[in-house]
Amino acid sequence: MNDFLHIPSDLQNTYSGLIVLHLREALIPVLAGLVVSLPLAQLCVRFRWLYPPVLWSTTVLYAIPSLAFFVVLIDYTGMSETTVMIPLSVYSLVVLVPAIVDAVRSVPQETLDAATAMGFGPVRRYLQVQLPIAVPTIIAGLRVATASSISLVSVGMLIGNQGALGNLLHDANIYNRPVYAVNSVVTTAVLAILVDAALVLTRVLLTPWMPRGTGRAGRKTSGDRADAAVPALEESAR
Amino acid sequence: MNVLTFIHAFFSDGSHWHGYDGIPTRLTEHLHYSLQALAIAAVIGLPIGLITGHYGRGGNAIALVATGSRALPTFGLLVLMVMWLGFGLGPVMIPLVVLAVPPILVTTYEAVRSVDPSPVDAARGMGMPESRILLQVELPGALPLILGGLRSAAIQIVSTATIAAYVGLGGIGRYIIDGLYQRNYEKVVGGATLVAVLALVTLGVFWAVARVAVSPGVRRSG
Numbered sequence: 389m390n391d392f393l394h395i396p397s398d399l400q401n402t403y404s405g406l407i408v409l410h411l412r413e414a415l416i417p418v419l420a421g422l423v424v425s426l427p428l429a430q431l432c433v434r435f436r437w438l439y440p441p442v443l444w445s446t447t448v449l450y451a452i453p454s455l456a457f458f459v460v461l462i463d464y465t466g467m468s469e470t471t472v473m474i475p476l477s478v479y480s481l482v483v484l485v486p487a488i489v490d491a492v493r494s495v496p497q498e499t500l501d502a503a504t505a506m507g508f509g510p511v512r513r514y515l516q517v518q519l520p521i522a523v524p525t526i527i528a529g530l531r532v533a534t535a536s537s538i539s540l541v542s543v544g545m546l547i548g549n550q551g552a553l554g555n556l557l558h559d560a561n562i563y564n565r566p567v568y569a570v571n572s573v574v575t576t577a578v579l580a581i582l583v584d585a586a587l588v589l590t591r592v593l594l595t596p597w598m599p600r601g602t603g604r605a606g607r608k609t610s611g612d613r614a615d616a617a618v619p620a621l622e623e624s625a626r
Numbered sequence: 627m628n629v630l631t632f633i634h635a636f637f638s639d640g641s642h643w644h645g646y647d648g649i650p651t652r653l654t655e656h657l658h659y660s661l662q663a664l665a666i667a668a669v670i671g672l673p674i675g676l677i678t679g680h681y682g683r684g685g686n687a688i689a690l691v692a693t694g695s696r697a698l699p700t701f702g703l704l705v706l707m708v709m710w711l712g713f714g715l716g717p718v719m720i721p722l723v724v725l726a727v728p729p730i731l732v733t734t735y736e737a738v739r740s741v742d743p744s745p746v747d748a749a750r751g752m753g754m755p756e757s758r759i760l761l762q763v764e765l766p767g768a769l770p771l772i773l774g775g776l777r778s779a780a781i782q783i784v785s786t787a788t789i790a791a792y793v794g795l796g797g798i799g800r801y802i803i804d805g806l807y808q809r810n811y812e813k814v815v816g817g818a819t820l821v822a823v824l825a826l827v828t829l830g831v832f833w834a835v836a837r838v839a840v841s842p843g844v845r846r847s848g
Contacts, residue, residue, distance in 0.1 A: 447781075447825075447829070448822055448825070448826065450781070450785070450825075451781060451784070451785050451821060451822045451824075451825030451826070452785070452818050452821065452822050453785050453786070453788040453799070453802060453817075453818060453821050455788065455789075455799075455802050455803070455806070456788070456802045456814050456815070456817060456818030456821070457818070459802070459805070459806050459811065459814045460629065460811070460814065460815060460818070463628075463811070531693075532696070535693070535696040535697055536696070538697075538699070539696075539697075539698070539699040539700055539701070539702075540699075540700075540701075542699045542701045542702050543701045543789075545701075546792070546803075546806065547806075553702075554699070554701065554702065557701070557702055557705040557706075560705060560706075560709060561705065561709075564709075566706065566709040566710065569702065569705050569706040569709055570706060572699070572702045572705075572706075573698065573699055573702040573703055573706050576697075576698075576699040576702055577694075577697040577698050577699065578697075580696065580697030580698075580699075581693065581694070581697045584693055584697070
């Protein structure tokens with residue numbers, strides 16, 4: 389176990405340091421992606437003609453391999469964390485924008501009418517009605533985006549050891565110690581699962597009106613539906 | 627604008643168009659890896675998704691498998707597999723398949739479950755056996771969504787198959803990895819452009835397949 393957690397000194401970091409770094413490099417981009425996609429999605433809902441070109445451009449950007457994206461950015465931002473984080477934020481758009489657009493569009497017209505009748509202005513209606521109803525779908529999108537972001541940070545290893553836990557892969561190669569690679573893969577996977585669980589918990593806390601805990605018995609719990617919505621959303625984006 | 631200059635320089639260089647490191651060779655290799663990975667992932671994901679979707683059970687298990695395989699880092703898995711299994715195509719296929727199975731599996735399951743229940747009930751009422759209900763009623767109805775899942779898996783594979791070059795194999799990734807180590811940005815940008823174009827072509831192919839394969843009635847209602 390000690391051997392497993394041993395971090396070679398050339399990385400100049402501790403195990404927990406690498407974990408924190410990895411989470412930072414993975415989560416800040418998703419957050420940035422969310423901040424960009426909320427207004428972008430709102431524009432797409434408002435101006436329908438805007439949605440197809442936005443989808444196409446996010447798809448094309450998504451198709452650029454992460455490594456190539458990193459290398460092109462080195463010219464502008466150097467071999468730094470920023471170089472890793474910019475592509476990851478761009479990739480998150482391909483999941484988040486359609487997730488938010490579909491979620492906001494799926495709010496029933498009667499609900500919107502009710503809000504209007506209660507005297508809600510457009511801003512308040514968006515913040516207090518549309519957005520909360522969209523939460524499950526948005527979080528489902530966030531789950532896919534964070535999982536891929538956490539996995540992709542490792543590729544940053546190739547541009548001057550900017551891959552946090554991925555840097556262990558390089559050391560596994562040069563020192564021929566597979567245990568470093570096992571450590572990198574297992575830790576990254578556990579991080580992804582923990583963050584995923586945290587997002588599910590957030591959804592449960594943010595949507596107290598939804599039925600919960602029926603799990604196996606109820607075949608179509610709303611939680612299942614929200615998770616299941618993601619592939620369809622991914623699909624619509626590509 | 628220097629990215630555009632690089633793209634132009636890469637594609638107008640005649641030496642990039644033939645030989646073992648030429649674009650046709652690398653493109654063929656890339657297609658070979660991608661199609662093989664997609665085929666393996668489809669063979670795993672489609673039947674499981676169809677059957678679980680038909681019986682409407684195992685949704686939680688599928689969500690669990692999907693979360694688990696999404697959590698596995700593709701690049702780390704590649705390095706690990708090469709260390710354990712040695713160099714070759716096998717260790718490259720494993721991470722690509724792990725990457726592609728969740729979208730195929732989850733979308734297929736959801737697609738079959740979301741098929742309009744009335745034709746399914748009608749088929750059952752007419753005495754169709756379950757296998758024919760699945761293949762002749764549910765499958766055609768679910769086809770647009772299933773193709774969407776396959777498409778999303780294909781795009782991810784095409785973009786990620788570039789990592790094969792990191793472990794000494796070919797494919798378009800060769801340009802990106804070699805360009806990185808040779809500090810030759812022209813090569814990197816050229817390779818990235820090729821992958822992006824290939825992804826767009828993949829989108830186009832799936833669009834065409836959907837036009838041909840999806841029954842007009844389903845398309846209209848969808």
